[in-house]
Amino acid sequence: MQIINPATEEIISTLEEDNLLSLQIKFNTLKQAQPDWAKLSLQERIAILSIFSDLLENEIEGLAAILTSEVGKPLQQSRNEINGARARIKWILGNAEKYLADETMVEEPGLKEIIKYEPLGVICNISAWNYPYLVGVNVFIPALLSGNAVMYKPSEYATLTGIRIEKLLKKAGIPEEIFQVAIGAGETGSALLDMNFDGYFFTGSYKTGKYIYEKVAAKMVPCQLELGGKDPLYIAEDVADVANAAIGTADGAFYNNGQSCCSVERIYVHEKNYEDYLTAFVNEVQSWKSGLPTVDGVYLGSLTRKDQIAVLENQVKDALDKGANLITGGKAIEGKGYFFEPTVLTDVTNDMLVMREESFGPIIGIMKVKDDKEALKMMQDTNYGLTASVYTADQSRAEKILSQLDSGSGYWNCCDRVSAALPWSGRKFSGIGATLSHQGLRAFTKPKGYHLRG
Numbered sequence: 001m002q003i004i005n006p007a008t009e010e011i012i013s014t015l016e017e018d019n020l021l022s023l024q025i026k027f028n029t030l031k032q033a034q035p036d037w038a039k040l041s042l043q044e045r046i047a048i049l050s051i052f053s054d055l056l057e058n059e060i061e062g063l064a065a066i067l068t069s070e071v072g073k074p075l076q077q078s079r080n081e082i083n084g085a086r087a088r089i090k091w092i093l094g095n096a097e098k099y100l101a102d103e104t105m106v107e108e109p110g111l112k113e114i115i116k117y118e119p120l121g122v123i124c125n126i127s128a129w130n131y132p133y134l135v136g137v138n139v140f141i142p143a144l145l146s147g148n149a150v151m152y153k154p155s156e157y158a159t160l161t162g163i164r165i166e167k168l169l170k171k172a173g174i175p176e177e178i179f180q181v182a183i184g185a186g187e188t189g190s191a192l193l194d195m196n197f198d199g200y201f202f203t204g205s206y207k208t209g210k211y212i213y214e215k216v217a218a219k220m221v222p223c224q225l226e227l228g229g230k231d232p233l234y235i236a237e238d239v240a241d242v243a244n245a246a247i248g249t250a251d252g253a254f255y256n257n258g259q260s261c262c263s264v265e266r267i268y269v270h271e272k273n274y275e276d277y278l279t280a281f282v283n284e285v286q287s288w289k290s291g292l293p294t295v296d297g298v299y300l301g302s303l304t305r306k307d308q309i310a311v312l313e314n315q316v317k318d319a320l321d322k323g324a325n326l327i328t329g330g331k332a333i334e335g336k337g338y339f340f341e342p343t344v345l346t347d348v349t350n351d352m353l354v355m356r357e358e359s360f361g362p363i364i365g366i367m368k369v370k371d372d373k374e375a376l377k378m379m380q381d382t383n384y385g386l387t388a389s390v391y392t393a394d395q396s397r398a399e400k401i402l403s404q405l406d407s408g409s410g411y412w413n414c415c416d417r418v419s420a421a422l423p424w425s426g427r428k429f430s431g432i433g434a435t436l437s438h439q440g441l442r443a444f445t446k447p448k449g450y451h452l453r454g
Contacts, residue, residue: 001184003160006072007292007302007337013160017184020191026180027195030122030149033177038119038147042100045145046093052172053089056082056133059168065294066160071129072302072338073256074293085133089141091420092441096145099438100445112452117445119147120222121198126189126212127162128203129155129304130259130360135203135226136165138424138435140179143201144169146444149178153192155204156185157304190215197221199444203261204228205358206384206429213432224433224443227426228358229386230265232379233415234401235277236372236392237270245391245413246280252389252416253364254285254342257300261430262387264415266355267366268375274368278346281366282327285342290333300362303338312340312361315354319365324348329362350381358384376401385427389415408434 003013018026037045056063064078073081106113125139132154140150154162166181182188189208193200193215199222202212209225216223233252239245253264269277293301303309309332316330329343340362348355348365355365369375379388379401389411390398402410408425411417418424418436425434434440 001156001159003070005069006304006306007294007339009336009338012069015159015183018182018188018191023182023188023191023195026182027122027151027197029177030151030180033175034119034122034147034149037144037149037175037178040147042097042145045147046096048173049089049141049144050093052169052174053086053093055168055172056086056089063161063164066164067132067158068293068301070158070160071132071304072293073259073304074298074301077256077293077301081131081133085137088134088137088420088436092137092141092145092436095438096142096441099441100146110453112450114450114452116448116450117146117442118448120444120446122149122151123199123201123444124151124153124192124195124197126153126192126200126202126204127155127158129157130256130261132158132161133165134418136162138226138440139201139203140165140169142435142441143444144174144179146441148198148444149180151180151182151192151197153182153184153189159183199223201435201443202226209431222433222443224435225426225431226261226424226433226435227386227429227431228360228384229261229263229426229430230356230358230382230384231262231387231389231407231415232266232268232382232405233264233389234369234372234375234379234391235267235269235273236375236390236394236397237272238393239273239391240393242273242276243280246277247284249389249391249415250281250284254288254300254362255416257303257340258362258364259304259360260416262409262416262418263360264364264389265359266379266382267364268369268378269366270375271368271370278327278366282344285344286328288342290339290342292337300339300342303340303361306338308361309338309340312343312359312363315352315357315359315363316343316345318353319345319348322349322352324352324354324365350378356382372397372401376404379405383429386430387411387415 329341333339423434
């Protein structure tokens with residue numbers, strides 16, 4: 001398997017992919033070793049994973065360089081991701097005892113009722129390339145904490161990072177037999193679905209998530225899916241600082257080249273603020289520097305996947321054919337690497353691909369609306385349900401709108417953010433299950449009720 005730098009199209013590494021035999025050997029190793037790992041105290045596991053977090057800090061420059069070389073994001077954004085992962089690990093480790101310890105529910109003379117949280121066993125984590133550290137720690141950190149063994153399959157577009165994660169976990173003290181990396185692309189992932197894991201945790205597209213969900217259903221084991229989104233954002237007429245809102249929401253739409261599950265993907269602006277917002281938004285977008293992600297000051301590096309260029313070009317063409325206006329961008333940048341101009345479309349409608357299908361790139365449609373009712377109708381018009389954002393001076397107004405949206409997260413005067421303290425979950429095509437928060441810690445356990453008389 002060739003690892004290609006998406007910014008230069010150079011081959012930076014060649015790796016041997018796993019086959020059915022090597023995957024089975026790794027699985028058997030995990031299965032045999034997991035019970036002994038589960039016997040360790042929670043405090044011992046916390047201590048080991050705390051060392052892992054320290055190693056991320058100590059080696060951040062080298063890790064960021066590898067990540068940037070694989071996925072094309074600017075170096076500073078790679079550093080930001082690793083630091084963000086460390087912040088999540090800190091919350092998870094700090095709350096592990098609170099949410100994984102035995103819970104006494106009833107205690108009276110002659111009777112005690114307790115909930116114990118037992119590990120699932122051996123879990124399969126098929127991870128994503130856009131934020132390999134962030135989406136990775138959402139799964140493998142609480143999984144290991146809970147006493148599980150982990151088969152970790154990094155995306156083929158972030159495999160070098162996955163290998164570094166494995167090395168640092170084992171350097172921190174995770175036993176060799178408890179964390180294994182599966183190397184390969186789609187065939188490797190499909191092979192894992194045929195194996196007898198005790199749980200599947202996937203981050204990626206709706207199409208692949210649906211395939212995994214159907215494939216493993218007969219196993220009757222947990223299957224959590226963190227999938228894509230078509231996340232809407234509404235700018236109301238009472239926003240005090242329209243220019244500042246435009247700058248912040250532009251970042252929410254284009255950070256990491258728009259390659260985020262919770263990127264802002266549709267914007268609806270009240271007609272009273274529309275012109276001011278659009279002007280400030282476009283000015284911000286046009287101020288960004290695009291180029292090699294290793295160059296200081298670059299905000300937009302390359303896309304990670306070459307195939308996505310055609311997806312974005314098709315969305316632009318579809319929008320223009322249906323009457324949209326192209327304000328800026330709209331095409332791939334000539335030369336080496338998978339670069340695409342930051343693109344803003346107006347006069348869009350919800351029947352256009354750019355407003356219906358996940359873009360996962362530096363492109364946004366902005367629509368004028370006359371009031372909250374129209375904004376809500378447009379925001380509700382989707383098969384996805386990951387996040388939604390409302391910008392207004394009135395919190396109760398925002399909450400009223402957000403409560404009517406079938407999404408896993410709601411934002412008031414912010415967007416494109418994740419908190420370790422809150423559940424990260426999707427509705428409809430955006431997935432099933434939750435990571436992070438106490439729900440994410442317990443997602444890797446099987447609760448057992450003990451009825452103790454005596």
